[in-house]
Amino acid sequence: MGIAEFFQSADVTLSAKLLEIVYLVTGLVCIYAGVRNLFDETNARRIGSGAFWCVLGLLFVVGKWIPAEAAGLLVLVMVIPAVIGQVGMGADGSKPTEAEMQEGFAALGAKIFVPAFSIGVVALVFALFTKISSLVGIAVGVLLGAVFLMVLRPKANGVRVFLEDSRRMLDIVGPLVMLPTLLAILGATFTAAGVGDVISGLVGMVIPQGNLVAGIVVYCLGMAIFTMIMGNAFAAITVMTVGIGAPFVLALGADPTIVGSLALTCGYCGTLMTPMAANFNIVPVAILEMGDEYGVIKKQVVPALVMLAFQVVMMIALVL
Amino acid sequence: MELLKLLGIVIVVVGFALKWDSILTIMAASIVTALIAGMDPLVFLQTIGTSFVSNRNMLICVVVFLLTGTLERNGLRYAARGVMDKVRNASAGMVLGAYGIFRVIFAAFNVGFGGVAGFVKPVVMPMAEASDETGGHKISERHRDALKGMASGMENVAWFFGQVLFVGTSGMLLVQGTMSDLGYSVELPQLAAIQIPVAIVAVLVTAGYYFLLDRKLCREDETQLKAEADAQRGDAQNGEVA
Numbered sequence: 001m002g003i004a005e006f007f008q009s010a011d012v013t014l015s016a017k018l019l020e021i022v023y024l025v026t027g028l029v030c031i032y033a034g035v036r037n038l039f040d041e042t043n044a045r046r047i048g049s050g051a052f053w054c055v056l057g058l059l060f061v062v063g064k065w066i067p068a069e070a071a072g073l074l075v076l077v078m079v080i081p082a083v084i085g086q087v088g089m090g091a092d093g094s095k096p097t098e099a100e101m102q103e104g105f106a107a108l109g110a111k112i113f114v115p116a117f118s119i120g121v122v123a124l125v126f127a128l129f130t131k132i133s134s135l136v137g138i139a140v141g142v143l144l145g146a147v148f149l150m151v152l153r154p155k156a157n158g159v160r161v162f163l164e165d166s167r168r169m170l171d172i173v174g175p176l177v178m179l180p181t182l183l184a185i186l187g188a189t190f191t192a193a194g195v196g197d198v199i200s201g202l203v204g205m206v207i208p209q210g211n212l213v214a215g216i217v218v219y220c221l222g223m224a225i226f227t228m229i230m231g232n233a234f235a236a237i238t239v240m241t242v243g244i245g246a247p248f249v250l251a252l253g254a255d256p257t258i259v260g261s262l263a264l265t266c267g268y269c270g271t272l273m274t275p276m277a278a279n280f281n282i283v284p285v286a287i288l289e290m291g292d293e294y295g296v297i298k299k300q301v302v303p304a305l306v307m308l309a310f311q312v313v314m315m316i317a318l319v320l
Numbered sequence: 321m322e323l324l325k326l327l328g329i330v331i332v333v334v335g336f337a338l339k340w341d342s343i344l345t346i347m348a349a350s351i352v353t354a355l356i357a358g359m360d361p362l363v364f365l366q367t368i369g370t371s372f373v374s375n376r377n378m379l380i381c382v383v384v385f386l387l388t389g390t391l392e393r394n395g396l397r398y399a400a401r402g403v404m405d406k407v408r409n410a411s412a413g414m415v416l417g418a419y420g421i422f423r424v425i426f427a428a429f430n431v432g433f434g435g436v437a438g439f440v441k442p443v444v445m446p447m448a449e450a451s452d453e454t455g456g457h458k459i460s461e462r463h464r465d466a467l468k469g470m471a472s473g474m475e476n477v478a479w480f481f482g483q484v485l486f487v488g489t490s491g492m493l494l495v496q497g498t499m500s501d502l503g504y505s506v507e508l509p510q511l512a513a514i515q516i517p518v519a520i521v522a523v524l525v526t527a528g529y530y531f532l533l534d535r536k537l538c539r540e541d542e543t544q545l546k547a548e549a550d551a552q553r554g555d556a557q558n559g560e561v562a
Contacts, residue, residue: 019377026382063373069362071369076347083344096393105395112399116391119384120429123487127509134487134508135380142387149394157390165389170382175343180378180490182346184497188371189350189364190328191501193357198325230336234494235346239329241498256504260495261484261511265518268480272473276337284436284472288445290465296476299469299533303477303526310521318514 003065015132020064022139027060033167040090048086052078052175075185082175089171094164107153115145180234187238199243207248213316215248216259220312223263224270231276233267254319262315269311272304273297328353374500378493384430392434400426400433401443412448412467413534417527419444420474424523427482430489435479440471452538460544463537470530481522484515 001009007017030053037043038050055078063071081087104112119141126137149157170177190196200209207214222244226236241263249259271277274297281296292298328349335345354364400422407418426432433439448467452459459467483489487508499506 022380022383023376026376026379029382029386059372060376060379063369063376068369068373069365071372072365072367073369075368075372076365079343079347083341083347085341096389100393101395101398103395104393105398108394108399110399110402112391112394112396115387116396116426116431117429119387120431120486124509127487135377138380138488139383142383145387146390149390153394157394161393162386162390165393166382166385169385169389177379177381179342179346180494181372181375182343184375184378184494184501185368185371186328186332186346186350186353187498188367188501189353192363192367193325193328193353193359195325195328195353196502198322199329201322226333230333232336232342234491235332235336237494238498239332241495242502243329246502250502250504256499257506257510258514260499260504260506261492261514262518264491264495265481265484265515268484271480272476280476281472284440284468284475287437287441288468288472290468291461292465292469295465295469296472299466299473299530300476302529303473303522306525307481307518307522310525311518314518 013131015136018136019133022136023060023064025139027057029163029166030054030057030060030170032163033057033170036164036167037090037171042093043088043090045081045086045088046090048081048084049088049171052081052087053170056178079175079178079182082178087175089174092168092171094168104153104156107156111152115148118142118145118148179232183234183238187242190238190242196242196246200247203244203248209248210252212249212252212254212320215244215252216254216315216319217312219244219249219259219263220266220308220315223266224273224308227267227270228274228276231271231274231278233264233271236267236270237264249319258315258318262311266308266311269304269308272300324356325353327356375493375497377488378490378497380488380493381490388432391431396431397433397438397443400439404443404447407447410451411531411534411538412452413470413527413531415444415448415451416467416470416474416530416534419471420478420523420527423475423478424482424485424519427479428485428519430483430486432479436472436475440475444471444475452534457538458541458545459538460541461548462544463541466533466537470533474526474530477522477526481515481519485512485519487512 006012034050034053034057037046037053040046043049055074059071059074059078119138122141122144123134123137126132127134146162207218219240222240223236226240227233230236245259245263250256271280275282275294282293284296285293331349331352332345336342404419404422407415445468448471449459449464484491492508492511495511496506496508
């Protein structure tokens with residue numbers, strides 16, 4: 001379906017049409033970040049950074065309207081600068097100063113919580129009261145929050161400020177912003193190649209197929225353990241759900257909403273217990289100047305184990 | 321030979337565990353899996369392209385970034401500090417518990433204050449230390465280190481279990497995408513609703529545990545301080561001898 005046809009078609013829901021506009025905005029924000037990086041003299045890796053963000057933005061703008069194989073090729077092109085370490089940021093000239101933040105606080109005070117909450121509130125309103133995707137709600141919440149800040153402090157919050165700040169956020173997060181998407185692509189490849197069938201064949205030799213409780217326990221503990229090994233619950237959920245969740249839990253008729261939701265947070269319990277998740281567990285040790293390298297993890301083990309047990313019981317209780 | 325199909329998974333596990341570049345690891349695992357399964361290159365490209373387009377929702381955070389940075393610029397962190405300052409006459413354990421509740425509520429709306437570097441170190445830790453040092457009580461180094469660990473722990477627990485309450489958080493979008501690949505359709509508000517009791521229990525369990533731990537450490541402070549002082553004196557004397 002072409003663009004004009006898509007937006008005029010009565011068969012396409014309003015939600016889907018609005019979502020495409022949100023993706024267009026997403027793409028333009030990425031392209032802005034790409035172009036700014038490309039011309040940033042202080043960025044030693046400006047070519048790679050510019051290419052990465054521009055191609056990502058381009059994928060958002062045209063991805064749906066070009067043949068799937070062309071989009072796939074663009075994805076491969078996009079990851080090249082990231083893989084060879086050519087995506088980075090220049091001098092962070094737009095970082096807000098303490099004085100700037102204090103000035104904002106003096107002017108707005110607690111009113112700043114209105115735009116801060118607007119994203120979540122509007123997303124929730126869309127989810128509960130409309131048939132339109134909550135992701136469109138997020139975008140509308142962002143827009144309302146931005147308008148609020150512009151109206152209250154028009155001199156400090158011009159359009160340019162928002163664009164520069166989003167570029168700064170993208171630079172800080174870097175190519176890892178793609179991690180969930182790339183893991184989803186990996187999951188799709190696994191499914192297409194039949195990886196899940198092989199795992200379920202193997203696991204079937206150990207745990208009896210048809211025993212829902214055993215399946216849930218293995219799936220939840222597997223999520224936590226795989227997350228501890230990999231340091232990342234996102235990578236674990238792709239692998240574990242295809243291999244164990246689907247054949248040993250979902251195939252027996254368990255509610256996929258309950259199972260999927262709790263499996264993710266079982267993985268988070270693993271994140272709390274592993275030095276592999278260095279950002280959360282090791283970096284704070286350095287920031288807070290603690291003596292014990294595992295000082296954070298040691299304080300998280302008890303809550304993590306309690307929550308893991310709680311969620312296993314909760315999943316069993318809800319699906320049986 | 322079916323077992324060879326698992327090579328992709330081995331690559332993911334080994335790659336993440338050995339801290340290879342995450343994107344390289346994932347792409348290598350995809351390509352190897354496709355090769356072993358004998359997938360036609362064109363079909364492989366189509367799988368990637370289709371999957372990217374149908375998973376564009378996972379990058380909704382880019383739209384959110386349009387507001388996050390500017391909120392910080394307009395003094396969000398100072399306003400948050402103002403709210404936390406309302407917690408008075410409390411022990412360090414209670415300060416951390418209050419922070420956990422505050423943090424999980426804001427996390428549910430996808431609002432952060434700068435994590436350990438931006439908020440715990442400059443705001444939460446000084447408040448916690450000051451709370452345990454009222455009335456001439458001194459805290460030992462062991463206790464101080466434990467408070468730092470608990471402050472980071474509270475930050476992590478509240479953020480992990482709080483962000484999953486936000487409809488549109490990338491973790492739940494990944495769950496939705498994974499389920500949809502397997503042929504199950506799940507909705508974001510329902511995925512988030514299941515997490516409400518989990519988040520409440522997680523924050524309460526952690527806050528209660530830290531409260532008790534802090535109380536125990538307070539009682540042990542005096543003996544511990546003495547031991548630490550003795551150890552230091554011992555070090556100093558040894559230093560003179562050497």
